Amino acid sequence: MSIFTxxxxxxxxxxxxxxxxxxxxxxxxxxxxxxxxxxxxxFLLATLVPIVVIVVMxxxxxxxxxxxxxxxxxSLLFSTVRDVAWFTDLPFERDEQVAGLVLGISLAVAYTGMLAAAVVIVIPIARGDGGAIIDAAILSVSAAGLLWMLVLAPALDAQDAGGALRSLTLLAAMLVCxxxxxxxxxxxTARSARPTLAYLLVSALAALVATMLSATTLLAETTTGGTVTDIIWITSFLALAAAAAHPSRSELRTPGRVRAQALTVPHLVVLGLAVCSNLLFAGVLEIQGTGADPSLLIIGSLVVVPLFLVRVWQLAGLFETARADLERQAHHDDLxxxxxxxxxxxxxxxTVQHVxxxxxxxxxxxxxxxxDFKAxxxxxxxxxxxxxxxxxxxxxxxxxQDDDFVARLGGDEFVVVHPCEDDELEALTIDRVRDVFAEPIAVxxxxxxxxxxxxxxxxxxxxxxTVERVLSLADSRMYADKRRDRSAG
Structure with missing residues (x-):
């Protein structure tokens, strides 16, 4: 519920x-x-705007x-490491290799935090989305593998980037994707929180584009990454600030539309290809003679496999929920x-067997x-x-009572089964039932x-x-009781 008028x-x-x-x-x-x-x-002020907005909010x-x-x-505090270093002209900022490593570490930590924040945000929404949010994350991570193979890895290879920097860049790209x-x-999915989520999406997309541009020119321009890249980063930071400032942030815990999403064969095929995509990309590189990229296999598996396990866990939960619902429907009266x-x-x-x-x-x-229910x-x-x-x-x-069993047999017929040992308890049971019907009902x-x-x-x-004999006797005595009441009336 919104906290705003x-x-x-x-x-x-x-x-x-x-x-x-x-x-x-x-x-x-x-x-x-x-x-x-x-x-x-x-640039530095742009990175500080979302920090100030979130703190005030x-x-x-x-x-x-x-x-x-x-x-x-x-995460924002980690993302400002490079900018503060450049602005204060710290010594490591003048060393290109060290600067690249520091930037990579700070960005990886920042992206990991942003991913964690996004997970916390989408969990309530994902509960009603039938697993589509997790599927989208898996597909996006697999797309990051393709992006790495076609764009990022060749660019870093051309710049003779080190293994640590390559791994950090790949991890950041996958997490952002x-x-x-x-x-x-x-x-x-979540209509009530859509403005805040839209700003978060703009922020994530801008961060993805900026990451690509930063990675492809990282060693050539470590101080600012280029004007275009910086403007895109500014867009990402300010969009995050707008997401925190928009009042629809109060609806982020509202579940999305409950959707029963069937896992069709094409859906499973696409999901399976996405999970195996990094192996497929490595195979393509091996066939081309360039050799499989170990960082793609290792980091890709570390990111995709947990997401896949979460998806399997969710499917198991949905199956168990559906089984429990079917069991309840089979043994309970809907009304x-x-x-x-x-x-x-x-x-x-x-009960008869226990007796x-x-x-x-x-x-x-x-x-x-x-x-006279028909009336x-x-x-x-x-x-x-x-x-x-x-x-x-x-x-x-x-x-x-705790040991009583109450059921609706159908129509206007009910049954109460009460463990008892003497006639006094029998009378108390019948009196309790009659008291229920003595109170008027608003219609x-x-x-x-x-x-x-x-x-x-x-x-x-x-x-x-036998059970059949018990029900037959109870039914005949019920009709005898009904006739007595009519005769008395």
């Missing part, structure tokens, strides 16, 4: 949109048209989901939530039938009749009172009654 929501949303546009115009223009200190200041409004913003804040895919799917005739028959069979083998002394079976359907409609049955089911469940614009006829049978090891 409609007017506050509109004002905050406008502020986020205008703020994003103005800061992007100012910082982007400054970076494009100036050089030296003004350009560096613009957490201090003032306390969104329902705090964790992802805290993670994002820590996975984050982008997951957020893109979440943006489509009242009580066990149905099938469950009642199974419970009576078990026969001596593990249960006796049991009281009460067969209930409402009096409610005739006078008020079947909807009102269903409401009465649902209310009576709830009352019977509430008055039942639409009126109040109705219903009587109930009860047929009671005691099951002991002396009679050796």
């Amino acid at each position: 409609p007017r506050e929501h509109s004002r905050a949303a406008l502020t986020a949109h205008v703020g994003f546009g103005l800061t992007l115009l100012v910082f982007g223009t400054t970076r494009a048209l100036t050089d030296g200190l003004p350009s560096g200041v613009a 957490l201090a003032r409004s306390r969104p329902p989901s705090v964790t992802p913003w805290v993670i994002a804040l820590v 996975g984050t982008t895919g997951a957020v893109a799917r979440a943006t489509f 009242t939530g009580l066990p149905n005739r099938r469950a009642a028959t199974a419970h009576l069979t078990e 026969e083998d001596g593990t249960l002394a006796a049991a009281r079976v009460c067969f209930l039938d409402l009096d 409610i359907n005739d006078d008020h409609g079947h909807g009102a009749g269903d409401a009465v049955l649902a209310e009576l089911g709830a009352r019977l469940r509430a008055c039942a 639409q614009d009126t109040v109705v009172r219903l009587g109930v006829s009860i047929g009671s049978v005691t099951v002991t090891d002396r009679e050796h009654l």
Whole structure:
């Protein structure tokens, strides 16, 4: 639920949109048209804007989901390492190899944090998306492998990049791609949080493009990465700030639309190819004679396999949920939530067996039938009749003791099975049931009172009654009780 009034929501949303546009115009223009200190200041301020916005947001409004913003804040602090180093002219910034390694480590840590923040954000949304968000992340990570093979690896090879830098760049590319895919799917799913998610998607896409450009020119320009790259990074930072500033952030914990997504054969084939994509890419490189890329195989597996295991775990959970739902539907009445005739028959069979083998002394079976229930359907409609049955089911469940079994056999017939040892307990059981029906029931614009006829049978090891005989006796005694009530009336 939103923590903003409609007017506050509109004002905050406008502020986020205008703020994003103005800061992007100012910082982007400054970076494009100036050089030296003004350009560096613009870039550094752009990286600090989301930090300030998140801190202020957490201090003032306390969104329902705090964790992802805290993670994002820590990640942003790591992402500013290079910018602060350049701005303060630290010694390692003048060493290209060391600068590249520091940049790679800081970006990898930052991307890992952003991925963690994205995971925390999309988990509530993913619960209702049938696994599509995880599938999108897997497909996006596999696309990162293709991007690595065609663009990033050749560029780094041409610049004679070291193994550590190659691995960090590949890890960053895969994490950014996975984050982008997951957020893109979440943006489509969660309508109420769509503006914030859209800004997060813009931020992730900009970070992906900037990562590619930074990697392909990393050793040539380690200080700023080029004007275009810097402007794209500025866009990424400011979009993240707008995501934190937009009021729809309060809806991030709202589950998305519940979707039952069937795993078709084409779906499984695509998912399987995505999981095996890094092996396929390595095979292509081997066939071409360039040799398989070990970093692609190792890092790709470290990223894809956990996502795949999460997907399998989710499928197992969906299967178990579906199995439990089917089992409940098979043994419970949809209207009242009580066990149905099938469950009642199974419970009576078990009860009779326990009485026969001596593990249960006796049991009281009460067969209930409402009096004049047809009049409610005739006078008020079947909807009102269903409401009465649902209310009576709830009352019977509430008055039942721990060992009691209450079920709806169908129509206006119920059964209560109560373990008992003497007639006094039998009387108490029947009195409790009659008290349930003594209270009036509100139906639409009126109040109705219903009587109930009860047929009671005691099951002991002396009679050796079958389930069918118990139900037959209870039914006949119920009708005898109904006739007595009519004669008395």
